[in-house]
Amino acid sequence: MIKILNLLKRLALFFVGMIIMQIGVALFLKTNIGSDPFTLFTQGLAFILDKTPGNANMIISVILFCLILLIEKSRINIGTIICVVGVGPIIDLGVKVISFFPITSLNIVLKMLLVVFGCALISIGFSILSASKVGMAPNDIVSFIIKDKTNFQYRWIRMTLDISFLIIGFLLGGVFGIGTLISALLTGPFIQFCLPYGKKFVNAIVKDRVEDGEVKNKMYL
Numbered sequence: 001m002i003k004i005l006n007l008l009k010r011l012a013l014f015f016v017g018m019i020i021m022q023i024g025v026a027l028f029l030k031t032n033i034g035s036d037p038f039t040l041f042t043q044g045l046a047f048i049l050d051k052t053p054g055n056a057n058m059i060i061s062v063i064l065f066c067l068i069l070l071i072e073k074s075r076i077n078i079g080t081i082i083c084v085v086g087v088g089p090i091i092d093l094g095v096k097v098i099s100f101f102p103i104t105s106l107n108i109v110l111k112m113l114l115v116v117f118g119c120a121l122i123s124i125g126f127s128i129l130s131a132s133k134v135g136m137a138p139n140d141i142v143s144f145i146i147k148d149k150t151n152f153q154y155r156w157i158r159m160t161l162d163i164s165f166l167i168i169g170f171l172l173g174g175v176f177g178i179g180t181l182i183s184a185l186l187t188g189p190f191i192q193f194c195l196p197y198g199k200k201f202v203n204a205i206v207k208d209r210v211e212d213g214e215v216k217n218k219m220y221l
Contacts, residue, residue, distance in 0.1 A: 031179055
């Protein structure tokens, strides 16, 4: 019973972290001065397909999910499925809510500050989502699969994927700008700062200490 309760708590915290992250993504999109590589790729695909950014994200996630199923389905768990079906609608909802505020009419300095705030939200959300230990988004799983299959260092794989997302997204019509540079400079350090606090927050609620590297309460396909 305690294990089931803790799993439900972790799933709820995962969902909270995901929502916070996608609000940050929505801020990136509404400022329209550039964003992180994956969001830029999503934005470009949305432009080409004449879809919302959320729908474009879901299309990408479903494709990556199917590839992971074929290559290494053991990496898929309940958190991955939540990301596939939940991230897109939350992005679109976030964009709609933020549209009530006059962000597009703000000057460039205020938009840059909002991008910084978006980086902070993404970092806070990711720290909670990561500490919940119930799974990762498909695009994050791909990096680890490539690492295991090639034995390349994770940082080089992630850098290559980010550059690829950025270039393809830009060619598809995504916005590359000062916001992209801000995201590249701040998101990593922000996440590093937030991770221990996210872990403490999750552990305080779940009250089930987990050693580093050990993943409990997974639900695999």
